[in-house]
Amino acid sequence: DAGVIQSPRHEVTEMGQEVTLRCKPISGHNSLFWYRQTMMRGLELLIYFNNNVPIDDSGMPEDRFSAKMPNASFSTLKIQPSEPRDSAVYFCASSGEGFQHFGDGTRLSIL
Amino acid sequence: AQSVTQPDIHITVSEGASLELRCNYSYGATPYLFWYVQSPGQGLQLLLKYFSGDTLVQGIKGFEAEFKRSQSSFNLRKPSVHWSDAAEYFCAVRTSGTYKYIFGTGTRLKVLA
Numbered sequence: 001d002a003g004v005i006q007s008p009r010h011e012v013t014e015m016g017q018e019v020t021l022r023c024k025p026i027s028g029h030n031s032l033f034w035y036r037q038t039m040m041r042g043l044e045l046l047i048y049f050n051n052n053v054p055i056d057d058s059g060m061p062e063d064r065f066s067a068k069m070p071n072a073s074f075s076t077l078k079i080q081p082s083e084p085r086d087s088a089v090y091f092c093a094s095s096g097e098g099f100q101h102f103g104d105g106t107r108l109s110i111l
Numbered sequence: 112a113q114s115v116t117q118p119d120i121h122i123t124v125s126e127g128a129s130l131e132l133r134c135n136y137s138y139g140a141t142p143y144l145f146w147y148v149q150s151p152g153q154g155l156q157l158l159l160k161y162f163s164g165d166t167l168v169q170g171i172k173g174f175e176a177e178f179k180r181s182q183s184s185f186n187l188r189k190p191s192v193h194w195s196d197a198a199e200y201f202c203a204v205r206t207s208g209t210y211k212y213i214f215g216t217g218t219r220l221k222v223l224a
Binding site: 095 | 143147157160201210211
């Protein structure tokens with residue numbers, strides 16, 4: 001079992017650039033979640049999908065953030081344009097049997 | 112609205128001592144309850160979960176938790192802490208009928224040698 005795979009593990013970019021985070025959920029899982037973790041705000045749910053359909057995106061902070069799940073094995077979280085306050089660790093998690101499996105996260109730094 | 116409270120932000124214990132991390136939730140019906148652990152630089156790993164049945168649940172790494180409906184609590188316990196248990200611990204609740212999980216703010220555990 002490969003687990004939830006996120007890429008890249010680290011991303012450093014300049015303010016204003018587009019950032020794309022990627023996630024491959026565990027095969028067979030039908031729910032996928034994107035979280036953001038910071039010291040100040042803790043773990044925040046950004047959006048979650050069920051069967052590739054976005055169910056709740058109320059946690060997406062601004063229109064600069066967008067997420068897609070074109071198929072059951074891939075999802076992206078995009079920030080355009082990025083800002084320094086977007087710096088955080090972004091986690092993807094998938095669920096298929098009642099609890100979430102987390103990836104190791106992408107540490108994003110916006111300069 | 113549903114919520115999860117972990118009243119202790121930091122806890123320090125000596126290696127070999129017992130541990131209890133507190134978790135309280137706010138929800139009308141019986142929720143699904145979870146404890147996760149996060150080591151530095153890693154994602155969250157499931158320690159244990161409660162869906163129904165026996166209110167004392169066993170998890171990995173020697174952890175257990177007890178669901179107490181009357182107190183709306185789901186406290187995590189370990190009889191003897193090891194240095195490798197130093198990490199951050201998150202309590203979470205999932206409401207039935209939805210896919211949404213609500214996490215507490217976490218408790219950071221420090222273990223003294």
